[in-house]
Amino acid sequence: MRGRSTERERIGGLLADGRRGNSGALLLHGEAGIGKSALLDWAAGQAGGARVLRVEGIESEMELAYGGLHQLFLPVLDLVDGLPPAQAAALRAVFGLTADEVRDGFTVGLAVLTMLSEAAADGPLLCLVDDAQWVDQPSVDMLTFAARRLRAEGVVMLFAVRDGAPGATVKGLPGLLVEGLDRTTAAELLTGLPPYAADRVLEEAGGNPLALIELSAALTPAQRAGRLGPLALPETAAALRGRIQDGFLEQVGRLPEAARLVLLVAAADDTGSLGTVLEAARELGAGVEDLEPAERAGLVVLSGELVRFRHPLVRYAAYRSAPLARRIAAHRALAAALGEAGQPHRRAWHLAAAATGPDEGVAEELERVAEWAGNRQAMASASAAYERAAQLTADRDLRARRLVQAARKAADAGQDERCGALADQVPLPLADQEVAADFARARAVVELGYRSPAAAARILLDSADTTGAGHPGATASLLVDAVHAAYSGGDAALMAEVAARAPGLPVLAVPALLFGGDAPDVPGALAALRPLVAATDAAGTGEAGTDAPGVMERLMTGIHCLLAGDHPTARRVALGAVAHCRDQGISGWLPTTLDLLVRTELALGRHEEATARATEALRLAEYYDLAHRASHLRAALALAAAVRGEEEQVRALTEEALGYARPRGVGRAAADALWARGLLELGLGRAQAALDELTAARQEIGHPLLCLPLLPDLVEAAVRAGRPERAAQAAGVLDEWAGALDRPALGALAARCRALTGPDGSAEEHFTTALALHGDGGDGNGNGNTDGDGDGDGNAFDRARTALLYGEWLRRLRRQLDAREQLRAALDGFEALGARPWAERARSELGAAGGETVLTTRQDGPISLLSPQEREVVRLAATGASNREIAAQLFLSPRTVGHHLYRAFPKLGVGSRTELAALLAA
Secondary structure, X not given: OOOOHHHHHHHHHHHHHHHOOOOEEEEEEXXXXXXXXXXXXXXXXXXXXXXXXXXXXXXXXXXXXOHHHHHHHHHHHHHHHHOOHHHHHHHHHHOOOOOOOOOOHHHHHHHHHHHHHHHOOOOOEEEEEEXXXXXXXXXXXXXXXXXXXXXXXOEEEEEEEEOOOOOOOOOOOOEEEOOOOOHHHHHHOOOOOOHHHHHHHHHHHOOOHHHHHHHHHOOOHHHHHOOOOXXXXXXXXXXXXXXXXXXXXXXXXXXXXXXXXXXXXHHHOOOOEHHHHHHHHHHOOOOHHHHHXXXXXXXXXXXXXXXXXXXXXXXXXXXXXXXXXHHHHHHHHHHHHHHHOOOHHHHHHHHHHHOOOOOHHHXXXXXXXXXXXXXXXXXXXXXXXXXXXXXXXXXXXXXXXXXXXXXXXXXXXXXXXXHHHHHHHOOOOOOOHHHHHHHHXXXXXXXXXXXXXXXXXXXXXXXXXXXXXXXXXXXXXXXXXXXXXXXXXXXXXXXXXXXXXXXXXXHHHHHHHHHOOOOOOHHHHHHHHHHHHHHHHHHHOOOOHHHOOOHHXXXXXXXXXXXXXXXXXXXXXXXXXXXXXHHHOOHHHHHHHHHHHHHHHHHOOOHHHHHHHHHHHHHXXXXXXXXXXXHHHHHHHHHXXXXXXXXXXXXXXXXXXXXXHHHHOOHXXXXXXXXXXXXXXXXXXXXXXXXXXXXXXXXXXXXXXXXHHHHHHHHHHHHHOOOHHHHHHHHHHHHHHHHHHOOHHHHHHHHHHHHHHOOHHHHHHHHHHHHHHHOOOOOOOOOOOOOOOOOOOOOHHHHHHHHHHHHHHHHHOOOHHHHHHHHHHXXXXXXXXXXXXXXXXXXXXXXXXXXXXXXXXXXXXXXXXOOHHHHHHHXXXXXXXXXXXXXXXXXXXXXXXXXXXXXXXXXXXXXXHHHHXXXXXX
């Protein structure tokens, strides 16, 4: 560990934290041979009484779903029996212990999180993941999922990955670059060499410890003595990895032929099982005694029933130095041994490695492997199996189908570039229309998720036109997906074009009536919406049977309700869609359904709920690499932050959202981000800046119905900026749609805008009408009004703003007593919501009207002392949920939940969950 003080200090700090019960993770990265594995070994030696679990990536095992996870947990597999039933069943399924399917990848992630927590129950736990680039992607995903959520379990996770190597990707962890040793430290590793030879080794190695050791070990006695010049190296130094590899190749080449044969089998094997290696080697005429020379040379380490290469490059040298015929023979021998051992998935991959041309039998086996992996949410592994199956397929149409499946699974795994590359390999045209529809969906997923919503909609629309009436189910599905993509882009004309293809389809009838034709048919659209809502309600009660709407139908129904201004119903539909995704394990859609729910919470003024939901959804979107959805969620978070006056947060969120949305034409996300900026400026009293941002937001989506929610803000900004003509135009549009949709909340906003833009003689009538339509504005926390279940149409923020504007108008008329009443109501409402800039405006106006302006306390009192995560945990604990139930919903470990409650209780002044529930109820 010479020259590694920085690395040892960082790792030692994590180990010390682990002994104190805290958790942490670190990604060590650098070039081959730089010392990452040695640092992991050092960490294991410093672990003291901590339990150590370790997994080492093997290049040939990269596509075997959950192989790395199984290797890591093998010593503690008995803990699976103590997991919650759903988590235990998921782990047994992904480990191949049962034939069950896994519908929800997050259940696997939670199971890994709980396993790590349970493994640390009796003391700290150290998990080492070496050569993570060669661990299968599903295992890496689950381990990093857990690592990012560990808090108070006493678990330390160290990952080591080779920079620039193809393979699995490790994301979202703090990193530490392991660099070469300085020349003085490197020289200490070289002993007994003449200075000239030592200098050349130091020059070639570039501070790489493995290169120092291997290049010096590869010297001949003559070179070591310095008699034949420096080293037998070319004038221009080869790449470091090549020089190290040459050293390993030379060491392997010195072994007897039988020893090289056993090493070849061990290198081709993906189990690490000495028994499996020897059984396959016997098929080729070699035995255990032939391992002795390799063991004596230090190329392999034998421990118990395992065989381990000293370094991954030794494995590579042992494999690549063998002729092709021998490599094929080794894979066939391993396939036979694994078949007898009942491991069909590993057997299939070895058969595929031994194939030199099309082989339908092996392709079929790989397709079964792909189905097995897909049923366990190992989408990257499923994609790889489909791709290899396609490569072994001679039939053109069958190859196309398998490539399309590979592309779709790659998209599900978040591998957008690979999905596009696979789609480019599909032979066209496609004879099977069902395959063609799947092909269009694969291309559209990439377009919508990472590029252009409009292009995604066009792909789906063109496919629907091609699929035709002969496949009505596929056509309908393509069109619904297309209208959703068009909505995401904020393109009403494209929505109308899609809907016009099948206006009789219930879920497309609403946009066809609202956006198609010369004028919107609002009554017809509302009538078409009612059966859609009824169907989702029936699905929620279990009465829909086999005709229950799917995720996309639920999403579009909720979106239609939002467009119609029916926010309570939209929220009910969104809650059902979220529950459907959780119940059915459709986690890939969870961020999108949560995004819909966030929109309904914002529309109802439930800003705290919206922030909590959007935070959860953004975590999921980032986990799934859903950059498109993340842009929408950042804009939504910015809207809630704008209400609170968090200027820095709004700027950061909107900058990131706009950076993604604008170049790709994601109009709705861009509009929401600009709306958030405008709302912030309006709250801070910067009217012209607010008007500029809100005007830009309106231009992003154009159609009045799509930009209806931001029009009240635009009207107020225009009035305050001295632009009455722009205020009047926007108020007229709002008034027209409010009358057509006939929703109280929308009518209240229209009346308020009439008061701002009309003559003073009628302003008071409009203000009082607005307040009456607002109702009581909710429960004081922005949670809607009247019925206790959050389904009221009121919005406390909107009511407080109307009261503020009414009070300001009254004060200008010198009706001070009346003004104080409205301004006091506005101040109380804003303070209850934590809307600081708006509260300051109300306080200033109230003081000018001669009212008492002493600071009040937010009604949530000590709740405001909690962190966002503590607040989420407390909210769920107050409902009676157990730590494990809370952990499952928030994607935390049960120990982390307990840690948050331990910190939150003193802040709240409570000592039990019963007291907690009473406090929140009050």
